Amino acid sequence: MTAAVATDGLGKRYGRRWALSDCTLEIPSGRVTGLVGKNGAGKSTLLNLAAGLLRPTTGTIEVCGGRPASDVAQLAKLGFVAQDTPTYPGLSVRDHLRLGARLNPGWDDALAWSRIERLGLDPGQRAGRLSGGQRAQLALALGLAKRPELLILDEPVASLDPFARREFLQLLMEAVAEQELSVLLSSHVVSDLERVCDHVVVLVDSQVRLAGEVETLLETHHRLTGPRRATRALPRDQRVVTERHTDRQTTLVVRTGGVVLDPSWTVTELSLEDLVLSYMDRPSSGEATPALEVLR
Amino acid sequence: MIWLTWRQFRVQALTALIAAAALAAVLAMTGRRIADLARRGAEQLYDLLTSTDVSLFWAGLIVVAGVPAVLGAFWGAPLVARELESGTHRLAWTQSVTRTRWLVTKVAVTALAAALTAGLVTLAVTWWSHPLDGIAGSTRGSLPGHLTPVSFAMRGVVPVAYAVFAVTLGVTLGAVLRRPIPAMALTLVLYVAVQVAVPLWVRPHLVAPTGATIAISKDTLDSISLDPSSGTESITVHTADRGDWILSNDTLDASGHLAPLPGWLNQCSASPPTNVQGAVQAQPVDPCLARLTAQGYTQRVVYQPAGSFWTIQWAETGLYLVASVLLAAFCVWWVRDRLS
Numbered sequence: 001m002t003a004a005v006a007t008d009g010l011g012k013r014y015g016r017r018w019a020l021s022d023c024t025l026e027i028p029s030g031r032v033t034g035l036v037g038k039n040g041a042g043k044s045t046l047l048n049l050a051a052g053l054l055r056p057t058t059g060t061i062e063v064c065g066g067r068p069a070s071d072v073a074q075l076a077k078l079g080f081v082a083q084d085t086p087t088y089p090g091l092s093v094r095d096h097l098r099l100g101a102r103l104n105p106g107w108d109d110a111l112a113w114s115r116i117e118r119l120g121l122d123p124g125q126r127a128g129r130l131s132g133g134q135r136a137q138l139a140l141a142l143g144l145a146k147r148p149e150l151l152i153l154d155e156p157v158a159s160l161d162p163f164a165r166r167e168f169l170q171l172l173m174e175a176v177a178e179q180e181l182s183v184l185l186s187s188h189v190v191s192d193l194e195r196v197c198d199h200v201v202v203l204v205d206s207q208v209r210l211a212g213e214v215e216t217l218l219e220t221h222h223r224l225t226g227p228r229r230a231t232r233a234l235p236r237d238q239r240v241v242t243e244r245h246t247d248r249q250t251t252l253v254v255r256t257g258g259v260v261l262d263p264s265w266t267v268t269e270l271s272l273e274d275l276v277l278s279y280m281d282r283p284s285s286g287e288a289t290p291a292l293e294v295l296r
Numbered sequence: 297m298i299w300l301t302w303r304q305f306r307v308q309a310l311t312a313l314i315a316a317a318a319l320a321a322v323l324a325m326t327g328r329r330i331a332d333l334a335r336r337g338a339e340q341l342y343d344l345l346t347s348t349d350v351s352l353f354w355a356g357l358i359v360v361a362g363v364p365a366v367l368g369a370f371w372g373a374p375l376v377a378r379e380l381e382s383g384t385h386r387l388a389w390t391q392s393v394t395r396t397r398w399l400v401t402k403v404a405v406t407a408l409a410a411a412l413t414a415g416l417v418t419l420a421v422t423w424w425s426h427p428l429d430g431i432a433g434s435t436r437g438s439l440p441g442h443l444t445p446v447s448f449a450m451r452g453v454v455p456v457a458y459a460v461f462a463v464t465l466g467v468t469l470g471a472v473l474r475r476p477i478p479a480m481a482l483t484l485v486l487y488v489a490v491q492v493a494v495p496l497w498v499r500p501h502l503v504a505p506t507g508a509t510i511a512i513s514k515d516t517l518d519s520i521s522l523d524p525s526s527g528t529e530s531i532t533v534h535t536a537d538r539g540d541w542i543l544s545n546d547t548l549d550a551s552g553h554l555a556p557l558p559g560w561l562n563q564c565s566a567s568p569p570t571n572v573q574g575a576v577q578a579q580p581v582d583p584c585l586a587r588l589t590a591q592g593y594t595q596r597v598v599y600q601p602a603g604s605f606w607t608i609q610w611a612e613t614g615l616y617l618v619a620s621v622l623l624a625a626f627c628v629w630w631v632r633d634r635l636s
Binding site: 048051052053054055069071072076078079080082083084086087088089090091095098099102103104105106139142146184254 | 303304383385389391635
């Protein structure tokens, strides 16, 4: 099965600033992948490159087996819900659905209308007068009714209140279950992704810091708490992600394929948020700690 | 794609249609009287005009001159720039339509609508004003002919090409600047600059001009004027057809070289020290002109004959359309390769 997105040495430069550099990653198809990173880490750049809105400065990117936006067939494979979910303020909800129907050969009108009806949106309402949550739902309906192979969402819930956030993600997940499509969505809030993603990619300073299946990552990462000690004393198969020392106590986040046997450690499980944050907080790897890649 | 273009454009298109219809109504109401007057007697037509008629004549020129500029700024400049500013290009460019087709359709529909609008307005204004083009009063006053730089750009087919050019210019500047308001302002500035530059330096050479040597006499004399700073006098004459567009008007001496007018002319014509312009009828000038002619002075005139009107119209239309196509090609390249 081809990857939904595959990049190799991908970089994008604006003037003298690299928004994304040397990014090599593979996003599996048929999954919901969360792209996490702080603001300015290069998430939007990566997603816009995948959507074909940007062209790479260096390296290559393939989406669903082809160069992004290279032709109509390639454009049809991808649904894109851009950041801030742009819609035409002067056009009504109905006009937006007509726009989708006119511009997309694979348009599923029944699907689009059923989503609009379920949300209770007035088809005659201008998009400019919708709430942020409604506008995001309209943009999502446009993206889904295109019947894409891959749906990309760039910070879809960033501007929504917690309730609209939850509702949006829930409806997204329902649609994913019905349509069997790959999803790639970004957020700088990890808790948003925790509920919906089964694969995660962490970008730090425009570099891939961590990529892997959520379940595997959670199984192989542990928080160890115990009396203060040096980290050199750890077994070979335990790699320290972060360490924190007080006068008497040491807290580590470690990755290991095996089991932590040392009884002096108190081992606790990590949430995805804790795990991702521990990678994001880690200072840029001065020593040779390559980006961790855990695939299947 | 045409549907989307029209859906986004229809309010502007209808506004233009209503404005054009209102203008046509005003012209239709007042134009019939002009047409009647012209049919009855063209001889004294100018003397029969009211000041309202003359104002309308000038207003017509201003409207036709303004339409392409306004369309370029308000239809062209925001076309891409507003999408870029509001981020909606990310919605439009990720539908199953290539960016090139999206842009080409939008520019084509908008340029076509602008061409139609400019064409209709020009047609209405030309119908109203053509009996008045180039007429002169029996004693004083005149209106510019349709080949003079004052009127040429507001008659015939060139306004259509100007509208197409202004729209593509606006679209291109909008795509480059990415902000609608600066793009609108720069579109106006550049469009006006082009409209000034073309009649000054390009239009006279579109068709090879005609040259003629004309004897200086009471019948051909247009004006004698004195440049108060240098104290030199100069003469202009006119060609047989008042509709000709005179490009240069130089005095030659007996040997056929460019020469200043002799110093005695100043006293001879006994003119006041300030400029004397317009038709010179004063009797004392006659002997001075005869003396000039006797000394071998003639007037060298380079002009575009009135009959070249349509040749120049089509040449300039072609020029602007070629410029529009080049701009559009640049714009497609920019949007496809540089905005990514």
